[in-house]
Amino acid sequence: MTAGIDTPDRRGRTGLDRAGRDLTGNPRVKVRDVQVLSSHWYVLRNTVFDYQDRHGRWTTHERETHDRGNGATILLYNRERRTVVLIRQFRYPAYVNGHPDGMLLETPGGLLDEDRPEDAVRRETAEETGYVIGELEHVVDAYMSPGSVTEIVHCYAAPVEGEPQIAGAAGLAEEGEDIEVVELPFDRALAMTRDGGITDAKTIMLLQWAALDGPFARA
Template sequence: MTAGIDTPDRRGRTGLDQHGRDLTGNPCVRIREVELLSSDWYVLRKTTFDYQHSDGHWSREQRETYDRGDGATILLHNTERRTVLLTRQFRLPAYVNGHPDGMLLETAAGLLDGDSPEEAIRREAAEETGHTVGTVEHVFDVYMSPGSVTERLHFFAAPYDAADTPIKTAGIAAEGEDITIVELPFTEALDRIRNGTIADAKTIMLLQWAALDGPFAQRG
């Protein structure tokens, strides 16, 4: 008996080796086998499939996919003050891969955990910044690392009132979160992309959207 397949894993999941077996949307792909490699908190699978190339020949391929669920992120902005509200927290993967201290400046974000994207981002904004956001604007949905990670991230934006910022630190202590809330002038946030002190992909994407098409875009 294998946890995550025949018996529940630590998150109560079974049948994790069935994911993707019934896909039929691409006639050039035939799923042959799905092997569960790990189901500790997130899920790691190895999938064997046949792939028909553009010249017509078929090959047998294997890929590992990391499934952490889908997520959502939000850029909180104040157009009167021309500021954005970001978070700073420790990210071990960045730290072990060359970031000087692992403390990344980011837009608020989190996993959906069964909620709709809009519900999830309202929850995460409150948990990570202390703000209860009003109307949110859906920006786009993106596969962040499609070569190996299944996650699709839903991007949002919403205004915030600086007078309503009640806290300087946030996060769920039981989950090991220790988050500092950082308000930056929008121009400084863009400069930080250029000098590398903002190095998080989702944050860069939302800041550039805000400059090109969003609340800080130059209207002709």
């Protein structure tokens, strides 16, 4: 018996080795085998599949995929003050891969956890920044690292005014979150995407959207 396959893993999941076996959207791909390497929290799989190239030749490939679920994020902005609201938190993967201190400036957000993207982003915004947001604007859905990570991030934007409605919001302590809310002039935040001050991909995308097509686009 294997947790996550025959018996529930720590998140109550079974059948994790079935992912991909029923795909029919691309007749040039035939999944042969799926092996679950880890299901500690996220799921790491090794998949063997046959692929037919554009010349009609079939070859066998092997790929590892990291399934952490899908996520949602949001750019909070104050048009009158011409500012954006970001969060700063420690990211160990960035720290171990060359970031000076691992403290990244990002747009707030998180995993969907089986909620709709709109509901998840409202939940995460309240938990991480204290703002209770009204109408959302959907910006884009993006695969952030499609060579190995299955995640789609649903990206939104929304205006905020005044101070946060929920005092002392800084993430969930039981999830190890320690979050600082940072309000920055938009022009400074955009410049930081060029000088290395902001290196988070989803945040860079949303700040560039804000400059090109969003609330701070020039007429």
